Amino acid sequence: WNVKTLSTNVNANFVTPAAEQVWAAATFAPLELSEKPVDFVSLMSGWRQTEVNRLVMGVKSGFVQGMTTRRIVKNVVGPGGLADISERNAATVIRTALAHVSNEARQQVYARNDDIITKYEWVSTLDSRTSAVCRTRDGMTWEIGKGPMPPAHFGCRSSTAPVISPEFDFLDKGAKRAARGADGGRQVNADTTYYEFLKQQPAWFQDEALGPVRGKIFRNSGITPEEFRVISVDGFGRPLTLKEMAELDKRVAKYLKEE
Numbered sequence: 001w002n003v004k005t006l007s008t009n010v011n012a013n014f015v016t017p018a019a020e021q022v023w024a025a026a027t028f029a030p031l032e033l034s035e036k037p038v039d040f041v042s043l044m045s046g047w048r049q050t051e052v053n054r055l056v057m058g059v060k061s062g063f064v065q066g067m068t069t070r071r072i073v074k075n076v077v078g079p080g081g082l083a084d085i086s087e088r089n090a091a092t093v094i095r096t097a098l099a100h101v102s103n104e105a106r107q108q109v110y111a112r113n114d115d116i117i118t119k120y121e122w123v124s125t126l127d128s129r130t131s132a133v134c135r136t137r138d139g140m141t142w143e144i145g146k147g148p149m150p151p152a153h154f155g156c157r158s159s160t161a162p163v164i165s166p167e168f169d170f171l172d173k174g175a176k177r178a179a180r181g182a183d184g185g186r187q188v189n190a191d192t193t194y195y196e197f198l199k200q201q202p203a204w205f206q207d208e209a210l211g212p213v214r215g216k217i218f219r220n221s222g223i224t225p226e227e228f229r230v231i232s233v234d235g236f237g238r239p240l241t242l243k244e245m246a247e248l249d250k251r252v253a254k255y256l257k258e259e
Contacts, residue, residue, distance in 0.1 A: 015112040023060055026104040031096075032148050040100065043093050055090065059097045069095055092155050099151040099159075106160050110144045119143055119163035122150070126179035126188070126197045128209040133237030134158045135209075136229050139193035152237060181205060195225035213242060221255040 030037030044052045055076050062072035073094050077087045110117045124130050124138035133152045141163055142148070150158040175190035179197055182205040188197060198206055198218070207215035218228055231248040233239055246253035 022105040026101040063101050096151050096154050103150045117162040120160045123159050123161050125157045132239040135194045136233045195229050199225045221251045
């Protein structure tokens with residue numbers, strides 16, 4: 001998808017990694033699901049080897065053939081499949097594994113075309129179910145190979161997008177991204193970050209996303225969406241406690257005291 005999209009809009013030759021190369025890179029590259037990165041097979045901790053093999057082969061063949069996640073889940077868990085693994089559990093692992101492989105494919109494209117792609121941007125889902133770490137990382141950019149990559153947790157829906165050389169800035173003109181707020185699905189400006197999107201939502205939606213206390217802090221303490229982003233999580237993406245947030249910003253402490 002990345003190469004096709006870029007090739008359509010940019011007059012340049014893009015290098016496409018082979019599916020087998022992407023798979024090899026994905027199985028080697030660690031997943032950053034916690035403070036301690038884990039390897040691909042560790043997603044299936046506690047499973048029998050036959051179950052691990054079936055899921056790995058199902059994900060691999062499904063990725064190479066371009067199957068939908070639902071189809072891959074059906075192939076792996078269906079008749080003759082993982083009888084001892086719940087469909088919900090398997091589906092979560094499969095979605096996480098596919099997210100890892102897909103984002104590794106993007107990373108491979110970025111690395112092989114670094115004369116045109118200068119950085120990559122984290123893209124999170126704009127709705128009320130997005131995790132704290134993904135809310136914080138949305139819109140942040142890193143040099144290729146030097147920053148975190150999705151998935152950030154099991155079931156992570158985040159992805160990445162290429163940051164193109166300045167000479168191609170015209171491609172961003174009028175760009176949009178999907179969002180699902182209180183009024184349902186719509187398109188917003190592509191440079192809208194998660195907390196900017198959330199600022200436009202009603203109080204009940206903000207509380208649903210953040211929790212009632214953090215929702216009130218977000219609305220009433222006088223801090224900006226960007227300032228709230230900075231004090232929401234630590235360096236590992238773990239949500240900070242209210243006490244820790246108050247220690248980082250006196251306005252939060254003042255608001256909590258007044259409450």
